[in-house]
Amino acid sequence: MINxxxxxxxxxxxxxxxxxxxxxxxxxxxVVLTTNQPLxxxxxxxxxxxxxxxxxxxxxxxxxxGTGIWGVNIPVGWGFAIINFVWWxxxxxxxxxxxxxxxxxxQGWRTSINRFAEGMTIxxxxxxxxxPLVHTGRPWLAAYWLFPYPNSMGIWPQFRSPLIWDxxxxxxxxxxxxxxxxxxxxxxxxxxxxxxxxxxxxxAYGMLALGWRGSARHWQRYEHIYLLLAxxxxxxxxxxxxxxxxxxxxGIIPGWHATIFPPxxxxxxxxxxxxxxxxxxxxxxxxxxxxxxxxMRHLENMGKVTLVTGMIVGYGYISEAFFGxxxxxxxxxxxxxxxxxxxxxxxxxxLVLCNIVTPQVLWFKSVRTSTLGLFAVAMVVNVGMWLERxxxxxxxxxxxxxxxxxxMYYPTIWDWMTFIGTIGMFLTLxxxxxxxxxxxxxxxxxxxxxxxKTHDPEAH
Amino acid sequence: xxxxxxxPPAIHGIMAEFETPKALIAAAKRTYAAGYRKMDAYSPYPIxxxxxxxxxxxxxxxFIVLAGGLTGLLSGIGLQEWVHLYAYPVNIAGKPLxxxxxxxxxxxxxxxxxxxxxxxxxxxxxxxxxxxxxxVFNVEAFSRASRDRFFLVVExxxxxxxxxxxxxxxxxxxxxxxxxxxx
Numbered sequence: 001m002i003n004x005x006x007x008x009x010x011x012x013x014x015x016x017x018x019x020x021x022x023x024x025x026x027x028x029x030x031v032v033l034t035t036n037q038p039l040x041x042x043x044x045x046x047x048x049x050x051x052x053x054x055x056x057x058x059x060x061x062x063x064x065x066g067t068g069i070w071g072v073n074i075p076v077g078w079g080f081a082i083i084n085f086v087w088w089x090x091x092x093x094x095x096x097x098x099x100x101x102x103x104x105x106x107q108g109w110r111t112s113i114n115r116f117a118e119g120m121t122i123x124x125x126x127x128x129x130x131x132p133l134v135h136t137g138r139p140w141l142a143a144y145w146l147f148p149y150p151n152s153m154g155i156w157p158q159f160r161s162p163l164i165w166d167x168x169x170x171x172x173x174x175x176x177x178x179x180x181x182x183x184x185x186x187x188x189x190x191x192x193x194x195x196x197x198x199x200x201x202x203x204a205y206g207m208l209a210l211g212w213r214g215s216a217r218h219w220q221r222y223e224h225i226y227l228l229l230a231x232x233x234x235x236x237x238x239x240x241x242x243x244x245x246x247x248x249x250x251g252i253i254p255g256w257h258a259t260i261f262p263p264x265x266x267x268x269x270x271x272x273x274x275x276x277x278x279x280x281x282x283x284x285x286x287x288x289x290x291x292x293x294x295x296m297r298h299l300e301n302m303g304k305v306t307l308v309t310g311m312i313v314g315y316g317y318i319s320e321a322f323f324g325x326x327x328x329x330x331x332x333x334x335x336x337x338x339x340x341x342x343x344x345x346x347x348x349x350x351l352v353l354c355n356i357v358t359p360q361v362l363w364f365k366s367v368r369t370s371t372l373g374l375f376a377v378a379m380v381v382n383v384g385m386w387l388e389r390x391x392x393x394x395x396x397x398x399x400x401x402x403x404x405x406x407x408m409y410y411p412t413i414w415d416w417m418t419f420i421g422t423i424g425m426f427l428t429l430x431x432x433x434x435x436x437x438x439x440x441x442x443x444x445x446x447x448x449x450x451x452x453k454t455h456d457p458e459a460h
Numbered sequence: 461x462x463x464x465x466x467x468p469p470a471i472h473g474i475m476a477e478f479e480t481p482k483a484l485i486a487a488a489k490r491t492y493a494a495g496y497r498k499m500d501a502y503s504p505y506p507i508x509x510x511x512x513x514x515x516x517x518x519x520x521x522x523f524i525v526l527a528g529g530l531t532g533l534l535s536g537i538g539l540q541e542w543v544h545l546y547a548y549p550v551n552i553a554g555k556p557l558x559x560x561x562x563x564x565x566x567x568x569x570x571x572x573x574x575x576x577x578x579x580x581x582x583x584x585x586x587x588x589x590x591x592x593x594x595x596v597f598n599v600e601a602f603s604r605a606s607r608d609r610f611f612l613v614v615e616x617x618x619x620x621x622x623x624x625x626x627x628x629x630x631x632x633x634x635x636x637x638x639x640x641x642x643x
Contacts, residue, residue: 021504021608148539156548159540160555165565172573179580191504191606210584211591214605216488216501216511217518218587223506224521225579232579236572243565446505446608454481454509 014109015448016292024293024445028438029188029195031288040287041431048427055421058414059134067137069414075400076393076409081135083389084419086244087272088128088426089170090265090385092177093237094273095121099180100233103226109301111448112293116284116430116439117277118181123429124276125174127422132166134418162246169243176236180229183222186212187443241269248392254335255396258323264316268385271309271355274302275381280430282375284439293440296369303368306381310359313388317356331401339395343408347391354384472595472643473499473615474627475602476635481507484610487633488513491614494629498618502596502611521582528578529571536567598642613641 015024062069072079095117102110136142144151146167157164189209196202212218245265248256278299285294324336339348358380367373394409433439446452478484481503488501492515501510511517540563544550549557584590596602596613605611612635614626623640630638 025504025607148543150547154548156543158550158552159544159566160552160559160562162565165569168566168569172569175573176576179576183580183583187505187606194603194606206592207590210589211594212589212606213594213596213602214502214504215587216503216507216514217516218589219503219506220511220516221518221521221583221586223508224518225525225583228521228525228579229576232572232576236569239565239568239572243569246565443505451480452505454485454507 012295012297014112014295014297015445016295017450019292019449020451021446021449024449025191025195025442027290027292028440028442028445029191031434032192032436032438033195033197033201037435038287040283041435044427045431045435048424048431051421051424052428053424054417055425058417058421061414062134062137062418063139067135069412071409071411071415073407073409075405075407076397078393078397079409080411080415080419081131082247083386083393084422085128085131086265086389087386088124088131088422089173089244090241090269090272091276092121092124092128092173092273093241093266093269094277095119095124096173096177096180096233096237097270097273098277099184100230100237103230104234108448109298111444112295112298112440113277113281113302114444115181115184115441116280116434117273118177118184119430119433119437119439120273120276120280121177122174122181123426123433125170125177126429127426129170129174130422130425131418132170162243162250165243166247169240173236173240176229176233180233183226183229184441184444185437186210186222187214188438188441190214191442192438238266241266248396253396254329254331255320255339255392258320260316260319260323264313264319267309267312267316268388271306271313271381272385274306274309275378275385278302278306278374278378279382282371282378284434286371288434288439290440293445299371299374300365300368303362303374303377306377307359307362310355310362310381314356317352335396335399338399339391342395342399344391344395344398347387348395351384351387351391354380355388358384470643471616471623472598472641473613473617473621474623474630475596475599475611475613475639475641476630476633477601477637477639478610478612478634479636481510481610483634484612485509485513487612487630487635490633491612491630495620496614496618496626498615498621500613500615502602502605502613504606504608504610518586520586521579524582525575525579528582529575531578532570532572532574533567535574536570537563540566595641595643599639601637601639 070079070081072081095114098110098117099114102114133139133142136145145157146164148157150156186209189205190212193202193205193209196205242262242265245261249258249261251257281294281299281302285291321336321340324332327333339345359377361367361373362377367377398409399406476487478487484501484503485507488499488510491499492513497515499514501507501514503510541558541560544559545557552559555562596605596611601609602611612630612633614621614630616623620626627638627640
């Protein structure tokens with residue numbers, strides 16, 4: 001029998017050769033412990049902060065006037081607030097996927113990107129959380145609609161409702177993501193404390209580092225819970241978008257009431273999230289000269305994940321259309337036909353173009369290894385995934401069961417200001433993060449250095 | 461009680477500095493073999509062999525996290541059953557009051573939340589953090605423990621500890637520097 005020796009394939013290194021523990025530390029910590037920020041940092045944060053001001057204006061006016069300033073109406077009672085909520089929370093999912101699921105799968109390449117992807121998760125969830133909060137119109141009264149305690153009439157929240165599941169899922173997700181992020185930061189905060197020259201800076205990082213000193217006894221417990229947190233975050237992240245999809249799927253609206261929703265939403269979340277990680281990683285590695293750590297191999301891997309999850313999303317669209325026809329249900333059939341040819345037909349087909357057709361260019365290695373190509377695809381996917389939520393929400397609602405109740409949805413200027421404003425808020429928070437905290441995990445990168453190999457490869 | 465034991469030790473211990481993780485692990489193994497137990501290794505990133513070499517493995521966190529998760533699960537069940545069976549029983553779409561499958565998502569989320577909180581708080585508490593002061597920071601070179609150097613400290617509380625003898629022993633372990641640690 002012919003038993004040819006399998007061809008050995010040596011993947012590109014995850015870190016450019018020649019780096020030591022010291023050079024890794026200095027390079028990443030140097031971005032934070034300096035007074036010289038690149039000009040682009042000032043440009044982005046100024047623009048981000050101005051756009052965030054617009055968000056402040058939009059929310060202030062909303063609190064004064066009420067939700068009547070938005071474009072929501074009957075039949076389209078759910079508009080931009082839920083669209084943007086789902087879009088942002090989906091973006092967050094890639095951060096947890098990278099930090100938890102890829103850790104459990106022992107994917108070494110996650111190390112270069114997990115820190116800022118986790119940061120992205122936290123800020124995206126903050127943007128997401130803003131919408132359910134302000135859509136109540138009077139958030140100071142919303143506490144007893146959302147949190148489990150009775151109001152003054154003895155009325156409790158309804159635990160049979162997916163909306164209350166959502167409150168628990170999203171607040172747990174935010175808390176656990178924050179814990180995971182902070183735990184990952186502790187050893188790096190100790191590094192910043194030890195490297196800082198100025199006393200106040202030393203004290204600030206020192207307080208946050210909790211007196212971490214790199215003791216082996218501490219590291220053992222640390223690694224133990226880091227793995228446990230990854231194991232807990234993995235089902236959590238899958239549950240969060242599942243519960244978000246329940247907001248729709250548990251209802252009886254044609255176009256929402258579908259069993260494909262949970263897996264299709266989770267895949268869409270990871271798809272949108274990886275697109276956002278690429279959107280952030282490509283400019284950052286350029287601005288801060290981090291090409292040694294975020295290599296082309298990292299970008300290419302992210303391109304592959306984007307392609308795969310994009311095709312799962314494509315499968316979701318196809319199955320929606322197929323079951324619209326195969327169910328022989330008049331309402332389901334009308335819904336999908338109206339989605340494709342009704343007043344919002346253009347949104348549907350642009351979404352197909354953005355989410356299914358365009359990412360197919362990622363089959364080509366030349367696109368996956370071109371920063372410009374990847375960035376362009378990522379931007380298209382960002383837009384496409386927003387359109388997906390728009391189409392799911394608006395086209396399912398605007399044709400009610402009775403033609404006399406049919407309507408259209410037109411977002412107002414305040415809707416747009418709130419939505420674009422959260423992008424400003426995200427940019428502001430994200431760029432503050434890369435100014436004050438190491439955007440790549442320094443201690444995990446040290447384990448990638450050649451000197452960290454304590455096993456003798458010959459011994460095995 | 462002997463007075464000598466109640467006196468504070470003159471020094472915290474003796475610290476040896478190493479340039480490579482391999483040297484640290486080898487030294488820690490030999491120190492353990494020589495009978496020292498009250499010691500600690502310090503490294504800029506987690507090294508499994510290092511805590512194995514000093515004979516440390518704490519499994520308590522597994523049980524703490526399990527207990528946290530179960531507490532979360534039980535509070536989820538308790539909260540929802542109590543609200544919908546006793547505090548606020550309402551007929552929703554003809555479903556039974558105890559429509560438990562609809563209580564699963566909140567139970568699940570609370571399990572994860574409590575487990576994660578107990579993992580992080582448990583790690584911080586068992587590690588004795590936050591700890592603003594520790595004697596090892598008195599050694600100037602120790603600031604590189606969070607950068608690129610590896611340290612082994614034999615504490616003076618160890619019964620085998622001997623100020624001169626231990627220092628001589630550590631010097632024979634390939635250490636680039638051996639220093640006394642002020643308390």
